[in-house]
Amino acid sequence: MVIVYRSNTGFTKEYAEMLGKAEKMKVCPLAEAQGKVGPGESVFFMGPLMAGHISGIDQAMKKFAVKGVCGVGMSPASQRTMDSMARANYVAGAPLFYLQGGWAPKKVGWLKRRMVNMVTKSTREALRSKGSRRSPEEEAQYQMLVKGGSFVAFENLEEIRAWLRGA
Numbered sequence: 368m369v370i371v372y373r374s375n376t377g378f379t380k381e382y383a384e385m386l387g388k389a390e391k392m393k394v395c396p397l398a399e400a401q402g403k404v405g406p407g408e409s410v411f412f413m414g415p416l417m418a419g420h421i422s423g424i425d426q427a428m429k430k431f432a433v434k435g436v437c438g439v440g441m442s443p444a445s446q447r448t449m450d451s452m453a454r455a456n457y458v459a460g461a462p463l464f465y466l467q468g469g470w471a472p473k474k475v476g477w478l479k480r481r482m483v484n485m486v487t488k489s490t491r492e493a494l495r496s497k498g499s500r501r502s503p504e505e506e507a508q509y510q511m512l513v514k515g516g517s518f519v520a521f522e523n524l525e526e527i528r529a530w531l532r533g534a
């Protein structure tokens with residue numbers, strides 16, 4: 368199995384490379400997969416969430432035998448995040464995973480930055496009004512939404528690694 372990924376601001380790339388190194392798997396960006404990954408080859412696809420949609424998933428599904436999919440977003444991992452991702456990204460017969468990446472406002476164009484800021488406005492305001500009552504997790508999420516930041520961590524890959532070893 369090959370890890371094929373798409374990444375706009377680098378978080379998914381970091382996860383894909385970490386995972387490839389840990390599991391000794393070939394890693395290839397979707398844009399360079401032509402000629403490097405055979406058609407119909409088994410692929411674990413990783414892509415960033417954009418308005419709920421896993422970017423690149425359609426292209427990957429058309430070209431390869433996608434055996435598993437991972438969406439990388441800015442929200443903390445939760446059942447709610449998983450459920451909404453599963454509703455918007457149906458992948459027949461392949462398990463779906465979620466990883467929290469981060470938010471890099473300086474690496475995206477103004478329009479996308481504005482779109483994200485609009486979507487996260489109510490969360491930011493709710494967290495801001497909590498003030499010093501924010502839990503450490505909420506504080507980290509608040510700082511990331513306001514300034515940008517990364518939640519990429521090797522430990523987050525455990526569930527995917529366990530699945531890959533059994534696949």
Ligand SMILES: Cc1cc2nc3c(=O)[nH]c(=O)nc-3n(C[C@H](O)[C@H](O)[C@H](O)COP(=O)(O)O)c2cc1C
Pocket residue numbers: 373374375376377378379380414415416417418419420439440441442467468469470471475479480482483
């Ligand atoms: C236009 C746009 C839409 C986004 N939509 C979502 C979303 O629906 N859910 C989410 O969790 N994150 C969303 N994000 C945040 C990215 O998914 C997040 O920053 C991710 O870690 C980016 O991965 P990358 O660095 O590999 O591109 C969005 C970001 C942009 C720029």
